[in-house]
Amino acid sequence: MTQLTIENLNYTSDDARLLKDINISHKNNGITAIIGANGAGKSLLLSILHGLIAPTSGRVAWDGASATKGKNTRGYVFQKPIILRRSVRDNLAYPLKVQNHPKTGQAEAIDQMLELSQLSHLADQPAASLSGGEAQRMTIARALITQPKTLLLDEPCSNLDPASTKLIENMIHSFVAGDGSVYISTHDMAQAKRLSNVVFFLEAGQLLEHKAAKDFFAAPTTREGRAYLNGDL
Amino acid sequence: MSILGEAIDLVLSADAELGGIVGLSLRVSLTATLIASILAIPLGAALAVWNFRFRQVLIVISTSLMALPPVVVGLMIYLLLSRAGPLGSYGILFTPMAMIIAQSVLIFPIVLALTREAILPINRDYKNLLDALNVTPVQRLKTLIWDARFAIVTALLAGFGRALAEVGAVIIVGGNIAGFTRVMTTTIALETSKGNLQLALALGIILLSIAFAINILIHWISSFGRKYQVTR
Numbered sequence: 001m002t003q004l005t006i007e008n009l010n011y012t013s014d015d016a017r018l019l020k021d022i023n024i025s026h027k028n029n030g031i032t033a034i035i036g037a038n039g040a041g042k043s044l045l046l047s048i049l050h051g052l053i054a055p056t057s058g059r060v061a062w063d064g065a066s067a068t069k070g071k072n073t074r075g076y077v078f079q080k081p082i083i084l085r086r087s088v089r090d091n092l093a094y095p096l097k098v099q100n101h102p103k104t105g106q107a108e109a110i111d112q113m114l115e116l117s118q119l120s121h122l123a124d125q126p127a128a129s130l131s132g133g134e135a136q137r138m139t140i141a142r143a144l145i146t147q148p149k150t151l152l153l154d155e156p157c158s159n160l161d162p163a164s165t166k167l168i169e170n171m172i173h174s175f176v177a178g179d180g181s182v183y184i185s186t187h188d189m190a191q192a193k194r195l196s197n198v199v200f201f202l203e204a205g206q207l208l209e210h211k212a213a214k215d216f217f218a219a220p221t222t223r224e225g226r227a228y229l230n231g232d233l
Numbered sequence: 234m235s236i237l238g239e240a241i242d243l244v245l246s247a248d249a250e251l252g253g254i255v256g257l258s259l260r261v262s263l264t265a266t267l268i269a270s271i272l273a274i275p276l277g278a279a280l281a282v283w284n285f286r287f288r289q290v291l292i293v294i295s296t297s298l299m300a301l302p303p304v305v306v307g308l309m310i311y312l313l314l315s316r317a318g319p320l321g322s323y324g325i326l327f328t329p330m331a332m333i334i335a336q337s338v339l340i341f342p343i344v345l346a347l348t349r350e351a352i353l354p355i356n357r358d359y360k361n362l363l364d365a366l367n368v369t370p371v372q373r374l375k376t377l378i379w380d381a382r383f384a385i386v387t388a389l390l391a392g393f394g395r396a397l398a399e400v401g402a403v404i405i406v407g408g409n410i411a412g413f414t415r416v417m418t419t420t421i422a423l424e425t426s427k428g429n430l431q432l433a434l435a436l437g438i439i440l441l442s443i444a445f446a447i448n449i450l451i452h453w454i455s456s457f458g459r460k461y462q463v464t465r
Contacts (some may be wrong), residue, residue: 050365052361052364052365071365071366071367072367076365078361078362078365082358082359082361082362083358083463084359084362084376084380085355085380085458085461085462085463086380086461094366094376095366098366098368098369098372098376099366099367126460126461127461127463128460128461128462128463129460
């Protein structure tokens with residue numbers, strides 16, 4: 001279980017305040033959905049949480065350590081799958097190689113991830129030949145192969161059909177069952193409801209609600225939260 | 234028998250003199266390609282990936298140098314290696330070593346610019362992932378060079394082809410000494426002027442065949458590389 005601490009987080013770009021005074025202290029033992037309308041700051045927040053973008057001010061820490069440290073303990077999946085120009089198997093091997101994991105057991109770990117992502121039959125194909133859903137499953141498997149404690153997912157199912165979405169959700173569930181914690185940004189309300197036990201609701205760069213998912217979906221406390229659930233935002 | 238017929242006969246007869254000339258040409262140009270690539274591939278990758286002082290200046294210079302006239306390179310190396318030059322004491326002017334140096338200088342900007350161009354789009358695609366995986370700068374360069382390998386091999390073949398076909402630089406620094414620094418192109422120039430067209434044409438046929446083979450190889454490697462490119 002990891003402790004996420006965000007203190008007075010602000011991000012400004014070209015005079016626009018894209019994230020405003022966000023404070024969170026959160027011990028995640030399941031799936032946290034980061035929800036909000038387009039442009040609310042979901043993807044930016046996730047990037048800052050992984051230390052990919054430095055905040056203008058404020059602090060982000062995982063178990064007390066700055067977000068720029070310990071990237072190897074987290075996996076990150078981008079909205080648009082980033083595919084290495086290699087076979088599927090070599091894509092999965094890549095993080096193990098660059099993070100200097102011991103060679104023994106790598107082949108087994110790759111086979112296990114191929115099975116989890118249901119890509120065993122495509123293992124030796126160029127990853128560029130995968131469909132959108134297959135490619136996203138591969139990138140999640142690639143993020144999971146180093147056995148991170150936390151998985152950060154930036155709208156992993158946007159533009160995917162329901163069957164592909166279901167396969168990806170199964171992968172997320174199996175990671176959480178192994179005691180991993182997940183932060184997923186999504187604007188798919190049905191998916192947020194299905195998956196999450198905690199919700200961060202962002203609107204125009206502000207964190208308006210941070211609460212148990214069932215409470216948020218049953219009775220959001222802010223006007224913006226109600227408007228968002230009603231489809232008015 | 235026609236000149237062409239005699240030339241073909243010469244090629245097929247595995248003539249020792251002809252073999253020596255072809256062998257030296259290949260040895261000089263392959264070594265030059267190897268030396269140029271050892272320096273140009275990492276530097277080309279670095280120019281594609283990192284922003285540093287004088288980067289733009291280096292890019293402009295390297296691109297301009299792609300069109301470097303071989304005779305000018307020959308002249309520069311000649312001045313460096315001649316008795317009065319700064320490297321004159323090594324006594325390598327009019328040796329195959331001098332020809333290798335000249336061809337390395339000639340190929341270097343080609344491999345550099347083509348490597349940089351091959352790596353730019355891959356770096357754009359990979360940047361976020363490599364940042365997220367926290368790879369070291371050296372791992373980043375190795376990854377990009379490996380995944381651009383098909384385009385880089387194509388660049389090397391282009392450089393090799395250019396080295397093998399040039400005449401201006403090697404004739405100046407090699408001196409076209411029979412049995413020592415005489416390569417295919419310099420022999421063609423000399424034998425044509427002497428009227429020995431059979432040997433010139435025989436070497437021309439071999440040069441053309443090698444150029445043709447290189448182009449087939451480039452085409453084949455490129456089509457293989459395309460399988461790994463993401464087109465979405």
